[in-house]
Amino acid sequence: MPLATYGGVVTRRDWAGWPASGDRDVPLFKCPMDQESDENLMLRVAARDQAAFGALYDRFSGSLHALVRRILEDDQEAVEVLQEGFLYLWEHAPSYDPTRSKAFTWSVVIFRHKAIDRLRALRRRTRVADKAAELLPPLDDTAERSDHAADRQERADLVRQALLALPEDQRKCIEWAFLKGYTHHQLSELFGAPLGTVKTHIRRGLVRLRDLLKGGLS
Amino acid sequence: MTDRQEEQAAMYSLHVLDEHEKRILRSEMKVDARLREAVAEFEETAAEIAQLLPEDAPPPELRARLLAEIRRSKRSNIVTGVIFGLIRSPWVAWAAAAGLAFGAFRLWEEKQQIAAQIPALQASEVRAKAETQLAEQAKTELQQKLAAATSDTTALTAEVSRLKQANAVSSMEIATLRSGMKRYEEGVAVVVWDSNAQQGQLKMDKMPPVQPNKDYQLWVIDKGKTKPVDAGVVKVNDRGRATITFKPAQPITDASRFAVSVEKEGGVPEGEGSIIMISP
Numbered sequence: 360m361p362l363a364t365y366g367g368v369v370t371r372r373d374w375a376g377w378p379a380s381g382d383r384d385v386p387l388f389k390c391p392m393d394q395e396s397d398e399n400l401m402l403r404v405a406a407r408d409q410a411a412f413g414a415l416y417d418r419f420s421g422s423l424h425a426l427v428r429r430i431l432e433d434d435q436e437a438v439e440v441l442q443e444g445f446l447y448l449w450e451h452a453p454s455y456d457p458t459r460s461k462a463f464t465w466s467v468v469i470f471r472h473k474a475i476d477r478l479r480a481l482r483r484r485t486r487v488a489d490k491a492a493e494l495l496p497p498l499d500d501t502a503e504r505s506d507h508a509a510d511r512q513e514r515a516d517l518v519r520q521a522l523l524a525l526p527e528d529q530r531k532c533i534e535w536a537f538l539k540g541y542t543h544h545q546l547s548e549l550f551g552a553p554l555g556t557v558k559t560h561i562r563r564g565l566v567r568l569r570d571l572l573k574g575g576l577s
Numbered sequence: 578m579t580d581r582q583e584e585q586a587a588m589y590s591l592h593v594l595d596e597h598e599k600r601i602l603r604s605e606m607k608v609d610a611r612l613r614e615a616v617a618e619f620e621e622t623a624a625e626i627a628q629l630l631p632e633d634a635p636p637p638e639l640r641a642r643l644l645a646e647i648r649r650s651k652r653s654n655i656v657t658g659v660i661f662g663l664i665r666s667p668w669v670a671w672a673a674a675a676g677l678a679f680g681a682f683r684l685w686e687e688k689q690q691i692a693a694q695i696p697a698l699q700a701s702e703v704r705a706k707a708e709t710q711l712a713e714q715a716k717t718e719l720q721q722k723l724a725a726a727t728s729d730t731t732a733l734t735a736e737v738s739r740l741k742q743a744n745a746v747s748s749m750e751i752a753t754l755r756s757g758m759k760r761y762e763e764g765v766a767v768v769v770w771d772s773n774a775q776q777g778q779l780k781m782d783k784m785p786p787v788q789p790n791k792d793y794q795l796w797v798i799d800k801g802k803t804k805p806v807d808a809g810v811v812k813v814n815d816r817g818r819a820t821i822t823f824k825p826a827q828p829i830t831d832a833s834r835f836a837v838s839v840e841k842e843g844g845v846p847e848g849e850g851s852i853i854m855i856s857p
Contacts (some may be wrong), residue, residue: 463627543588
């Protein structure tokens with residue numbers, strides 16, 4: 360069964376027969392590295408391929424750095440989380456399952472959790488003032504992308520359209536939770552909405568977003 | 578999957594649940610494959626939002642730092658791998674197997690030796706038990722004998738005490754001295770004599786005072802002696818009373834009588850004055 364990749368050539372039979380641990384650094388896939396899918400690279404990272412790790416870093420670091428910097432709003436903290444996240448990724452790549460998630464979104468989950476954990480720790484230390492009046496910077500829908508990320512452009516367009524298709528309350532709850540690491544209690548306070556309403560917004564919004572991304576916007 | 582679970586799964590995927598809610602959901606995920614799948618789908622969906630962010634290249638030195646770090650960790654893993662490889666190598670396995678076999682043989686040998694010693698040890702145990710039983714019997718007998726001897730001793734002691742008391746009483750003599758003279762007829766003198774102790778006690782009452790330069794003197798008349806034996810001077814008080822303990826100047830074998838005389842002051846070795854009182 361072919362894997363859902365961005366043009367990669369890995370098949371289930373291929374990665375099932377992959378060596379358990381890295382006893383060699385040579386790539387097992389014959390395609391040039393810049394043509395390999397993200398998932399293929401991640402599987403090679405799991406096999407302790409440093410070159411694949413370097414290539415994956417080149418592909419993901421720009422987006423992931425943007426993400427953690429957006430969450431933390433602190434350059435130094437963002438770099439520290441980025442370094443910590445990539446080392447975690449190197450150590451835990453063997454647990455990556457390409458049948459369950461894309462390599463990029465799997466990485467986003469890891470880095471976002473690390474950034475939010477760091478952010479919450481910083482909030483506890485510095486007692487950041489109430490952010491209710493703060494406006495969340497809009498997501499950039501006209502971002503220029505590198506060559507490596509160009510193949511995700513189409514996907515990004517789809518995501519942007521799906522988000523814009525959500526009711527504003529749902530979209531705001533999801534964006535603030537995703538980019539600011541606010542808990543449902545904090546979101547309730549921030550938007551002055553009952554906790555149950557916030558939960559419903561998150562649930563309905565994510566269900567709708569999932570369905571839109573799965574089945575298209577039609 | 579319930580609506581509540583789907584709601585929790587959505588919030589979990591956005592990392593907005595508190596720790597308590599996370600623990601509950603994780604425990605439910607362990608037994609609910611559909612819930613796990615829902616969480617994975619929501620996480621995947623939420624992560625897609627990151628696609629919208631413009632790329633922001635990190636500092637260039639971070640890449641080199643990361644690669645150096647993973648090279649270092651890889652070398653460490655290689656050393657660990659070599660060690661585990663050595664452990665897994667056939668030679669180590671053969672050596673371990675040989676060691677185990679040798680150890681097993683030694684254990685078998687020791688077991689055989691111990692098995693051979695068991696009958697002798699059992700016989701020794703039987704003998705020891707018999708000896709212990711005999712010793713216990715002897716001990717019991719000795720304890721019984723000791724108890725009997727203690728009882729005899731107690732009885733004998735009691736008997737001796739009783740005999741001593743009887744003997745003591747038998748050796749005691751009481752004698753009352755009287756006077757036939759007008760001057761001393763109101764006077765009373767009593768002697769208690771213990772022939773075993775060779776001493777006695779004299780008690781006098783209502784005796785008239787003696788003349789100046791004179792004293793009363795007590796005498797013991799012994800059948801085995803030709804003359805009375807001096808038993809000491811007796812001085813009475815103003816009321817004519819005196820109590821003295823006396824010890825005769827010579828050993829007394831058979832005190833037949835006791836007498837009081839008036840003698841020169843300080844007494845005399847042999848009687849010179851008149852006997853004023855005498856026992857019957």
